[in-house]
Amino acid sequence: MKIELREIHKRFGAVHANAGINLSVGTGTILGILGENGAGKSTLMKILSGYFHPDSGGILLDGAAVRLRTPADALRHGVGMLHQDPLDFPPMRVLDNFLLGREHQFWQRRSAARADFDALCSEFEFRLDPDGFMFDLTVGERQQLEIARLLWLGARVLILDEPTTGISANQKVKLFATLRKLAAQNKTVIFVSHKLEDVEGLCGRVAVLRRGALVGEAQPPYTTAGLVQMMFGQALAVGVRPAAPLGAPQLELRGAEFAGEHIVLRNVDLTVAAGEVVGLAGLEGSGQQQLLKGVAGLVALGKGSLKIGGRDLSQASYKEFLAAGTAFMAADRLEEGMIAGLTIEEHMVLARRGKQPAIVDWAVARTAAQAGIAEFNIKGAPASVVEGLSGGNQQRALLALLPPALKLLAMEHPTRGLDVESAIYIWSKLLMRRAEGTAILFATADLEELLRYSDRVLVFFAGEIMAVLRAADATVEQLGALIGGKQK
Amino acid sequence: MSSLAATERQGWVGRVLLVLGPVLLALVITSGILVLAGANPQATLLKLLAGSFGTAVKRADVAVVWVSLVICTAGLLVSFTAGQWNIGMEGQIVMGAIVATWVGRQFVDISGVLERGAPLLVIAAMVAGGICGGVVWATAAGALKVLGKVHEIFAGLGLNFVASAASIYLIFGTWKQKSGGTLSGTVLLDEQLWLPTLQGLRASPYSLGLAVVVVAAVYFALRGTLWGLQLKAVGRNLRAARTLGVATHRVLFSAYAVCGACAGLAGAVLVVGVHHRLIPGISSGHGFMGILIALLSGFQALYIAPIALFFAALSIGSIALQLDLKLDSSLAGVVQGVMVLCVLLVQGVRQWRSGGSGT
Structure with a gap:
């Protein structure tokens, strides 16, 4: 299936994750999408697979404009996505996971599904036991199951997000063979990665994203230096x-x-x-x-x-x-660093090390918070809740909490x-x-x-x-x- | 817990509206149910009011339930602040009652007459024992959660069944009366081991005082102490609290222990102040009702007392309905349940309208 993305824009607050991306992918090709963390790759792919809606811009599948409302909707149009962490249900059996997402069938016809499953596995040489449990599967095997499932559900476009993370070298060889076979069957494969070697080895074409924009495309033979320069800029x-x-x-x-x-x-x-x-x-x-x-x-x-x-x-x-x-400062400031709902002065009290009086002296805490706010130039008051601060001010507040x-x-x-x-x-x-x-x-x-x-x-x-x-x-x-x- | 956090942020005007709106809604729905049941809503509600506040005896009965509800809810506020759903409150009340009864039985003969010991000291020991019983039972739920990774709702439910079965076993087995095990419970303890009550009424000024002290203590602890702040931190973000250096396991255990202490205290008060023996189902659902009250209060200690009064009045008033109007007293439960659902509904709608995420 031919895919065309036209002027895709997506903002998350102040971050312009996708800034007017134009990209087209032909039938039967394997397109690599390269870019460093935060370049906008995942956002673009999630738009193409119906998880996100673009703020503006359009998607054309085989020349027809479509609106993909949900992942299921995207799949109905033939677009399936394999996530970095396969989204499956560990306590369930392999066949049950395979059956998930099949629509409009209250009574699952398990025997027919099993036959389809076996056929797909033998076609791609996957060794998966339909009656085994998910938690016994390796990441590579979970990917294989997910590929089989998406194909069974009619996917003609397969998007893979960082598929080579966490799988063995053997599984990688097998994965690449599978993807080449799919391309030969006229399916379209989009391979998202920041591993140069994988992209160079597999993809017939590479698009590079940086800071939300498509900065360039390349075709084999690739030069590593050229790709790196596109990824990271001058x-x-x-x-x-x-x-x-x-x-x-x-x-x-x-x-x-x-x-x-x-x-x-x-x-x-x-x-x-x-x-x-x-x-x-x-x-x-x-x-x-x-x-x-x-x-x-x-x-x-x-x-x-x-x-x-x-x-x-x-x-x-x-x-x-x-x-x-020692001290640790997490990247995810409101997940691991600070507590949403608590104020700067409350954080000051919590973060203080060593013996503290059982009854909080809020006057002292307020003074300490004011001193920290002044020293670190934080735009906020001692009684401001931390989730109301901007990212930069949260980071300053975290620094102020360090002993x-x-x-x-x-x-x-x-x-x-x-x-x-x-x-x-x-x-x-x-x-x-x-x-x-x-x-x-x-x-x-x-x-x-x-x-x-x-x-x-x-x-x-x-x-x-x-x-x-x-x-x-x-x-x-x-x-x-x-x-x-x-x-x- | 996102809806919990949202309710905490409202001022008192918002809170009053948030309570009154659902009350009106609940009133309308309950009236509808009454009409369906073939009763006159107005007469029923007036009866309900008269049945709870009409006479001194009834007011005292309301006070008895109120004490129990207030103590339980105060404890639940602590565990809720730490982000824990202590569903096991019921079992902890029962354990408190069992241990309090056990302590009392050490000082009386087979027919319940006090044999030795100063009555006041025995009462104090019973209360202390009850608190210990609640603490042990709650800490068990806490250990299952913190160390065993069992969700506290399942741990609490399981322990509720065990506590309830243990009380039945004692009433019909080990502690059965001379005449045999009966539903009326174990042998009535000596009157000297009863908390003194107001003249001719069931309410005791001491238990009322205890309830007020407990709420005040919880209010102050959550507001002014380092422990209260740590509870809040752990309840809102366990990982960040740990990174900041809070001893998260210890704080979680303390939350369970304090909540259990309140439950045990409530159970002990039911023995020394109300029933003077162990009876089946002694907790009478007060632990669960406490959860509803905590939800309605928006987890604010200040609002516990009035909401608990409303719940207690419903419980007592509905007894009159059964006697006078031949309506089953489970109507009180219907009203309470409808109220809480209405509050959650109103909260949900407000959140949805303010554009919050539906997750």
């Missing part, structure tokens, strides 16, 4: 930052292992000195979060040892980490969603912390931010630290290629 001159003297080691990891939900970060050896800034580069979900939460005591150390300021905290509780002088004289500060995306001015302000405060001897670890998708503020950059790929670079020697191109999984 390399800007990186400002020189004053070198700070490094102190004693504040963080020492030896053979450390941190397990996350989807990914296990193994065998990390890392020493970070007082006053050192270490940037973590990589696609979201490559293990940066495990490291940041691990060194802050929020994810338990599986193996190895961990020292903060020379003290062994391998088996310590989060409380002991806090007492030792003085930290040994280690671990941050996810310290400036995500902030305007340039706020970002510069946040970093000026962080660099003051650095000057006081705090070791800072931060993850970001912004390569320039990484190079500008880090002493060292660790590049994560699929749960491993692929490279350690001195920020002064690295370039945006080099980082971009490493993030995409290209070993130099």
Whole structure:
């Protein structure tokens, strides 16, 4: 099926996620969509699959304008989407999941469905037991089931969002073979990824998104450098930052292992000195979060040892980490950082470390909140609820909550969603912390931010630290290629 | 809990409207039901009023129910603030009553006559025992939730059944009266172990005082203490509270324990102040009613007392309906249920109209 997207616009508040995207995809092709986190890929695909409605713009399928109201509606038009996390029902059987979404059939004809299921599995060489349970399936097998299900429901366009995350190399080979076969059957495949290697190996054409806009297209043979440049933009001159003297080691990891939900970060050896800034580069979900939460005591150390300021905290509780002088700042400010419905002064009271009187002295709390508001230039009052603050002000408030004289500060995306001015302000405060001897670890998708503020950059790929670079020697191109999984 | 958060933000004008609107709506719906049942709505409602406030005896009976409801709801406010639905309140009341009765029975002979001990101390011990019973039962629900990852609604329901079965077992088994187990309960305890009541009435000034103290304590604890703030933090965002350094497990357990203490206290008061024995179904649904009152109050301690009074009046007044108009007293339950549904409906409509998400 031929797809045409015309002038698609989508805003989320102040963020222009899709800014006038025009794209057409022919029948029987595999189109790769490349872009870094937040470039607008998922939004565009969700519009095409009926999850989101565009603010303006149109969708044409085989030349006819359509309005896709819901995912089911999109599927009726032949557009099916495989999500990054397959949306299935773990306690149910494989065949039941397969049957889900079949419309207008109160009595499911299971025997017929089973026959169809078996036929699809043998056609694509999927080895799936229809009577097995979902929770026994690997991510790759869940994808196979989802592909079979969407095809059975009549999908002629298949959108895959980051399908190679979390599946084995063998499964990837099989997935690619399946997708090529589908293209040969005149189905249209859209393959969303930020892994250069996968896109280069599979796709007959590549469209690159950056900051909500389609910045370019490419056809084989691809040049990695060309794709990277399109993804990340022109390399800007990186400002020189004053070198700070490094102190004693504040963080020492030896053979450390941190397990996350989807990914296990193994065998990390890392020493970070007082006053050192270490940037973590990589696609979201490559293990940066495990490291940041691990060194802050929020994810338990599986193996190895961990020292903060020379003290062994391998088996310590989060409380002991806090007492030792660590802090974690989450990317999701209202999910993990602050509590919606509570005010700035209430946060001040909650975040204070050490012994506190049982009865809150609100006058003291108010004074402390006012001091924080003044020092960090927060646009809000002590009694403002935090969800009413803008993103930048929430981030400032989080900084104001940090205790003085930290040994280690671990941050996810310290400036995500902030305007340039706020970002510069946040970093000026962080660099003051650095000057006081705090070791800072931060993850970001912004390569320039990484190079500008880090002493060292660790590049994560699929749960491993692929490279350690001195920020002064690295370039945006080099980082971009490493993030995409290209070993130099 | 999004609707819970939304109701908290309204001022008192909004709150009054939010209560009065549904009350009127509920009145209309109830009248409709009455007409369908072949009764005159106006006469019935007047009867209901007379049946609850008509005489001193009736007012005292209302006060007895009010005490129980207020203490339970105050406890529930603590667990709701921590984001926990303590459905197990009923069982915790029963456990409080069981332990209070057990303590009392240690000091009396087989026919309930006090054998030893100063009456006041025994009463105090019974109340303390009841509180412990409630705490243990609530902490069990809390442990199932926090450590066992069992949803607190299932944990609470299960424990309710166990507590209720245990009380029946004791009444018809271990603690049965000389004459055999009866529905009237275990042997009546010595009058010296009764909380002193007002002259000729069932209400005790001591239990009324206790209820007021409990509500005031909860009001103050939620408003002014670090613990209250931590409860609020945990209830609204467990992950962020943990990141900020709140000892989330400890706070959750404390919420269950305090809620259970209130339930146990209510159960003990039912024994020392009202029934003077363990009877089947001693909790009389007060735990569930407490949840309705908490919902109606928008989780504000200040509003508990008047709403509980309304509920207590309905419960007592409906007894008169049965006697005088041959209408079943379950009508009170219908009115209460319709009220809560109306409140939730009005809240839902307001949220929907203000453009909030439907999730």
